[in-house]
Amino acid sequence: MYDSPPLAPSPTTAPGVAIEGARLVYGGVPLFDGLDLHLPAGRITALLGPSGVGKSSLLRLIAGLEHGAAGQVHDGAGAPLAGRVAYMAQQDLLMPWLDLVGNVAIGARLRRARPESARAARLLGELGLGDRLSARPAALSGGMRQRVALARTLFEDRPVVLMDEPFSALDAITRHELQALAAEKLAGRTVLLVTHDPLEALRLGHAVQVMAGRPARLEPALVPPGAPPRDPGDPELLRRQAELLARLARARAA
Amino acid sequence: MTLLRPLLIFAALLGLWQAGVWLSGVPHFLLPGPDRVAGVLLARWPELLDNALVTAIEILLGLLLGTLLGCLSALSIALLPPLRRWLLPLLVVSQAIPVFALAPLLVLWFGYGLGPKIAMATLIIYFPVTAAFYDGLRRTEPGWLDLAQTMGGSRLAVLLRIRLPAALPALGSGLRVAAATAPIGAVVGEWVGSGAGLGRMMLDANGRMQTDVMFAALFVLAVLALAIYAAVDRACRAAVPWAPERL
Numbered sequence: 001m002y003d004s005p006p007l008a009p010s011p012t013t014a015p016g017v018a019i020e021g022a023r024l025v026y027g028g029v030p031l032f033d034g035l036d037l038h039l040p041a042g043r044i045t046a047l048l049g050p051s052g053v054g055k056s057s058l059l060r061l062i063a064g065l066e067h068g069a070a071g072q073v074h075d076g077a078g079a080p081l082a083g084r085v086a087y088m089a090q091q092d093l094l095m096p097w098l099d100l101v102g103n104v105a106i107g108a109r110l111r112r113a114r115p116e117s118a119r120a121a122r123l124l125g126e127l128g129l130g131d132r133l134s135a136r137p138a139a140l141s142g143g144m145r146q147r148v149a150l151a152r153t154l155f156e157d158r159p160v161v162l163m164d165e166p167f168s169a170l171d172a173i174t175r176h177e178l179q180a181l182a183a184e185k186l187a188g189r190t191v192l193l194v195t196h197d198p199l200e201a202l203r204l205g206h207a208v209q210v211m212a213g214r215p216a217r218l219e220p221a222l223v224p225p226g227a228p229p230r231d232p233g234d235p236e237l238l239r240r241q242a243e244l245l246a247r248l249a250r251a252r253a254a
Numbered sequence: 255m256t257l258l259r260p261l262l263i264f265a266a267l268l269g270l271w272q273a274g275v276w277l278s279g280v281p282h283f284l285l286p287g288p289d290r291v292a293g294v295l296l297a298r299w300p301e302l303l304d305n306a307l308v309t310a311i312e313i314l315l316g317l318l319l320g321t322l323l324g325c326l327s328a329l330s331i332a333l334l335p336p337l338r339r340w341l342l343p344l345l346v347v348s349q350a351i352p353v354f355a356l357a358p359l360l361v362l363w364f365g366y367g368l369g370p371k372i373a374m375a376t377l378i379i380y381f382p383v384t385a386a387f388y389d390g391l392r393r394t395e396p397g398w399l400d401l402a403q404t405m406g407g408s409r410l411a412v413l414l415r416i417r418l419p420a421a422l423p424a425l426g427s428g429l430r431v432a433a434a435t436a437p438i439g440a441v442v443g444e445w446v447g448s449g450a451g452l453g454r455m456m457l458d459a460n461g462r463m464q465t466d467v468m469f470a471a472l473f474v475l476a477v478l479a480l481a482i483y484a485a486v487d488r489a490c491r492a493a494v495p496w497a498p499e500r501l
Contacts, residue, residue, distance in 0.1 A: 065400050087404040093397045096496035097419045109415050110407030138496060156405065 014159035014190045015075035015084065016041040017062060022071030024057050031057060032216040035071070037209065039160075044183070044191040044228055045221075046205030048198060048244065050252055054216045055194045059162050062192065063087050086158040090165040092145040094137035094152075100124055101133050104152045116155075123151040127181065143174035150178070154185055161191045167200065176232070179204055183229035198244035202237050204228045210244065212251030219247070286466035294470040301455070306474050308450040312368055312440040313482060316375020317432060323376065324383030324428070332391040333413055349381040353439065357446040371443030371451070378439035379432035386431070390424025391417050423497035426490035433486035437479040452478070 017039035024031045031054035039045045049055045060066035062073050063085055075081055094103050102109075104120035121133050127147045137145055146166065153161060166182070167175040183204050195201050201208045206228060207221040222240070224230065230237055268288045274280075275287035282290055295302065327345070331338040353374060360370035394417045402412045444453030452475045459467035491497075 060400075063400075063404050065403060083406060085404055087401060089397055089400070091397055093395070093401050095398065095416065095419070097422075097494070106401075106415070107405035107407075110402055110405050110411045112408075112411060136496065 014042045014188060015077070015079075015081075017081065017160060017190055017192070018072075018074055018076045019058070019062060020072040022058060022061055022069065022073075024054060024061070024066065024069040026057075026068075030215040032211075035216065035218065037218060038076075039190050039192055040206070041076070041190050042188050043206040044186065044193055044204055046193045046195060046201035046208045047211055048195055048201040048208055048248070049211035049216070050248060051196055053211050053213075055196075055211055056164050058211070059164050059192055059194050062160075063162050081160060084158050085160045085162060086153045086156040088149055088153045088161065088163045088166045090168050092137070092142075092149040094145055094148055096137055099134045099136055100129060100140075100148050100151075103137065103148055104155045106152065107156050120151070120155055123154050124148070126185075127151050141174075143170055143178065146170060146174075146178060147181075150182060150185065159189055161186055161189050163191065163193045165195055166193075168196070175200075180229045198241045198248070199232060199237070202240055202244070203230050203232055208244070210247055210251070212248065283463045283465050286469060290466040291469040291473065294466045295473065298467070298470070302452075302470060302474050305450055305452045305455045305471070306478055308368075309437070309440055309444070309452045309475065310478055310482075312371040312443070312451065313375055313436045313478075315368070315372045316439055317379065317436050317482075317486075319372060320376040320379035320432060320436070321383055321429060324380050324432075325387055325425070327380075327384045328387035328391060329413070329418070331388060332417065333410065345381060345384060348377070353377050354442055357442055360443065361447040366447050366449055370446070371440045371448065374443035375436040375439035379436050382431040382435070383425070383428045386428025387421055387425040390421030393424070394420050422494045426494055426497065429486055429490055430483070433483045434479070437475065437482070441475065 019035070019037040022035040022037070023033045025033075035058070037047075037058070047055050047058070057066050057069060061069040061071055062081070064073075064082065065087075073081060075084070095106065098106065101117050101120045101124065104124060105115045105117060108115050121130070124130060124133055127150060129144065129147060129151070132140070132144070137148065140148070146169075149166070153163075163182075167178055170178065179200060193201070193204055202224050205224070207223050209221050210219045211217070212219070222244070224237065224240055232238075272287050272289065275282075275285060327341060331341050356377065357370065357374060360373050364370040364373060391413075398416050398420065399412065402416055407415070440451070441453035441456075444451040445457055448454045452471045455471045456468050456475075459465070459471065
């Protein structure tokens, strides 16, 4: 009844993302101005910075949601990103009147496409929720709800995925599990992961960008060795975490 | 216990009322005791029932029509912002005119049948339903709208799939207010001119100083209004099981 498109795009189909001259003025103070950021194709870029520095606004600018911001966003070849972006926020944004399958497939409903319930159910199964398909979000724990949000993001099957602190509201163990799961499922896509947690950035990012200051600047990208998801017990990772924390503290003091 | 408590309060009030009538010796055409009212209820229940049926039909049709009009208005001003500039002032004006003052006009236009009563009930609930539903449609969680935008949902699809279900709890509040006020519209309509209904019965009894009949009709009206409110309340809860429970 339902066809089965491949769940992950091949890495070659995911475009890079280029942001040029991004500018956002908030209450007369520029949050960032003339900011450039490049997201390499098929890679996870972690954007790290203190709260309120403008990370989320930059992500929302790429998603086309920040209407007060200016700047060029394209796929590196000059074409716009519209229709190629999936968005995942800190809140799960599940709709309480839909069951899990309905929540995962909400995008198809909004586009008046076939609901593809079988694909939604399969994605939920892959994320360990196969036995809760017809449950309502209210019956789930925070970690399970965020898993459903991840399934919904994967259902959209977009080459570019923008994640705004998707794991911040979770407890440490749930967060750890979901980070690994997300890294596995998002492999091959161009991902921007906004976070304020240095360990999360180091664990999941092929590259880590640090955003700090007012107006905010981006420091040269830090590229940890190895491929994500990295082992959080690795002494090298922990050393870099300490380094990043020091960098963030310096940036705040400056 | 939840049902016992109001019943106990009701019984206590009846007792007080009866005692007051006995002790003060008020003439029964001014204030009949509950015993007399109960007597009327027993003796004239077929007539009370017939009239209650007429009033119930007026209230229910008014509720249906007012809810339909209110929902349509709220949806269209939510979907078409330019329409809002034209319809919102009209809405406010419809609320500023005392509906009671319109009753004689409505009788003039629609005659003595069900028409003017249904129109009164419709008019009286139109504003609360529209305002509550429109308010709910406006207060959609912004994150949902962001999500829908990145998913490429059309304006209409977002309205029907997200904003409408999200606004149902607010519509429920409007419908509860409507259920509580629609009987007022129907009864006022009957007072101004009609051949049947509980309001008509009260008016007739008043003219003949049959105060006990008035109280009996009032009692039936209260029971009817309570039943309609309870039914609407239950239906709202059943329709939006995800809504936060309110007391």
